[in-house]
Amino acid sequence: MMNYKSGAAPRPGPTTPGPAIKATDLTVVRGPRTVLKGLHFEVPQGQITGLLGPSGCGKSTLMRAVVGTQAKVTGTLDVLGEPAGSAPLRSRIGYVTQAPSVYLDLTVRQNLEYFAAILIPGRGYAGLRRDYVGKAIADVDLESHHDALAGTLSGGQLSRVSLAVALLGTPELLVLDEPTVGLDPVLRRDLWNLFHEIAGRGTTILVSSHVMDEAERCHRLLLMREGEILADDTPDALRHRMDTETVEAAFLRLVDEATAAENSTPQASGNSAPQTSGNSSTKESSR
Ligand SMILES: Nc1ncnc2c1ncn2[C@@H]1O[C@H](COP(=O)(O)OP(=O)(O)OP(=O)(O)O)[C@@H](O)[C@H]1O
Numbered sequence: 523m524m525n526y527k528s529g530a531a532p533r534p535g536p537t538t539p540g541p542a543i544k545a546t547d548l549t550v551v552r553g554p555r556t557v558l559k560g561l562h563f564e565v566p567q568g569q570i571t572g573l574l575g576p577s578g579c580g581k582s583t584l585m586r587a588v589v590g591t592q593a594k595v596t597g598t599l600d601v602l603g604e605p606a607g608s609a610p611l612r613s614r615i616g617y618v619t620q621a622p623s624v625y626l627d628l629t630v631r632q633n634l635e636y637f638a639a640i641l642i643p644g645r646g647y648a649g650l651r652r653d654y655v656g657k658a659i660a661d662v663d664l665e666s667h668h669d670a671l672a673g674t675l676s677g678g679q680l681s682r683v684s685l686a687v688a689l690l691g692t693p694e695l696l697v698l699d700e701p702t703v704g705l706d707p708v709l710r711r712d713l714w715n716l717f718h719e720i721a722g723r724g725t726t727i728l729v730s731s732h733v734m735d736e737a738e739r740c741h742r743l744l745l746m747r748e749g750e751i752l753a754d755d756t757p758d759a760l761r762h763r764m765d766t767e768t769v770e771a772a773f774l775r776l777v778d779e780a781t782a783a784e785n786s787t788p789q790a791s792g793n794s795a796p797q798t799s800g801n802s803s804t805k806e807s808s809r
Pocket of ligand 1: 552554576
């Protein structure tokens with residue numbers, strides 16, 4: 523968790539020009555495996571960028587690198603104009619992991635008050651903390667449950683408490699690791715509406731999913747496979763370029779092309795970049 527220096531006012535919104543995230547030759551090794559393989563990409567500010575791909579392709583690892591919790595990261599990774607993981611970024615990024623990170627024996631409000639006290643310590647900020655807690659609870663539509671113990675909430679409600687914690691302090695970048703896993707279609711729709719509302723206020727959102735219909739709700743997509751980026755595009759451009767009805771079909775076509783390219787190159791190794799249709803936004807040409 524990150525906090526504000528005493529006397530420093532919390533930051534209200536985007537303050538840095540340029541992309542929210544810029545990666546150059548981003549490589550991550552975990553154990554014996556190279557999990558991210560020399561990625562080049564940018565994430566624009568104020569939009570929802572979806573990080574999609576099959577289980578194990580490296581989505582969480584990429585997100586961990588962005589928020590600065592991943593070891594053995596090489597290449598260049600700038601976030602909001604600063605090197606990923608640097609101290610000034612701590613109060614500017616909200617991160618929701620796959621596991622709800624809340625205390626089950628505290629109420630919704632107590633959880634938020636606790637994290638707000640760490641984020642913005644000091645008696646002088648008591649009023650500001652109260653405002654942030656109230657706003658975060660309202661944002662995730664949990665006002666009717668603010669006094670409920672977190673341990674008594676449903677899975678969807680618990681996910682929303684985690685999201686509320688990440689929203690404290692109005693971060694410029696929100697990194698959400700599969701926030702809709704296990705939620706019913708109505709809750710998923712409501713959460714995506716909330717993401718759009720948050721992005722509409724200028725917050726950049728990087729959100730991972732392996733549910734392809736969620737790709738259609740993103741402004742941009744990074745499609746991943748085996749630690750590489752197969753495509754970096756808008757959903758419309760991707761469907762158009764691959765001549766498919768859905769992003770899912772476009773993704774499957776890209777995977778087939780990459781597999782065929784690998785199979786037709788005898789010396790191809792697991793670290794080789796897949797061949798795609800030659801669009802300027804594919805990994806090959808963005809190097
Ligand atoms: N601590 C670790 N040590 C070694 N390898 C790891 C470790 N954690 C993850 N990996 C490997 O790194 C690869 C990428 O994992 P990652 O969790 O980033 O994938 P993912 O796309 O987020 O998957 P999922 O959608 O299932 O969450 C996987 O092959 C995984 O086995």
